[in-house]
Amino acid sequence: MTLRADARRNVEGIRRAALDVFRAGGLTTPMDEVARAAGVSKGTIYHRFGGRRGLIDAVVDELVAERIRAIVERVEALDGPLARFEAYLHGIWLLQFDEPAANDVLMRALPDSEPLSILCDHACEFARRLLHDAQAAGVIRADLTPEDLTHLILERGAIVRACPHQSRADYDRRLGFALRGLRPV
Amino acid sequence: MTLRADARRNVEGIRRAALDVFRAGGLTTPMDEVARAAGVSKGTIYHRFGGRRGLIDAVVDELVAERIRAIVERVEALDGPLARFEAYLHGIWLLQFDEPAANDVLMRALPDSEPLSILCDHACEFARRLLHDAQAAGVIRADLTPEDLTHLILERGAIVRACPHQSRADYDRRLGFALRGLRPV
């Protein structure tokens, strides 16, 4: 059964509004705000998407998957385990700064959803490989665990959320300190 | 004009209750909870202390000033600019983990109050000196600014709040990574 014309129009409008407000304010933006941006009432969103969770599922891919895939690709083109490892972490960290919504996804600070979890797990798996290679080459400290890596990303997420004031340049400079601390002692 | 006997009793009871619940849950614990712990009604707290802000002013010193002073003293007894610098940062970071209330103070994520600000400023001043000495001795990277230092503490506060799950041992181990990143390149 196909949707009625107005309903189809609304679904698309809501999706686009959600992309906008989520990009601007993260995935926890009040639903009323999404509704207002879409020019519909809150009830319509709940009716069409079944709440925030469903709405996120509907936009998460367009919202961040693309960005993460880009990082992975960029890293994959690099040579050397250290460069690859650091470029990945650096890329993720910058993404977290640039896109509050992507940060929310990485932190899973929201209703877990299928596509979202898959995305995260995939990224973690990739990072795990990079870490392993870098440690095998002796360019990253051996006592850094995959859990530490996940944690470093979660940490950065918390930081980005709590300190949205710092300039990108400062943020980036400080990432350098954090990366440095992962080199062998 | 002196307080009536029951009022005096209440003020003391509220103070002690506030110390307890603030220590357990940070300075943002709902006032109702403080009231319940003190065995009085919320209204009494507002009447006696003028809201959360006044209540915090009344307990902040006993709550954290002591701890910070202890760290400063311990650091002061150490030799060597690197040891001093690292012991201070490490001490503050552990305090943030151990005492959510102290963390709240350091992050000033609450109604700013006189004694609180003074405390923070004093601590920052001390840190600034340690940093200067360590950099002069060439044991801490020269491009680390005092603002970075403040930020490192804020960051840690955000982390502690967002990731209360990690064990103290893991937390401590990861502090090691962060400290390492501050050594000269």
Added chain:
DNA sequence: TAGCTTCTTGACCATGGAGTCAACTACTGC
């Protein structure tokens, strides 16, 4: 265009917290 079905609306409920105040309670001084 009529009538049926789908959709949307926005007022409504619930939660949880801050903060207020008129009415009640209980010290204290005489």
Added chain:
DNA sequence: GCAGTAGTTGACTCCATGGTCAAGAAGCTA
């Protein structure tokens, strides 16, 4: 032990958010 005043209470308002649903609006089909 009795005013009279200081002190306390807890029900109240207000705000923001998530979430629901009966009634009304709008599109579709014949």
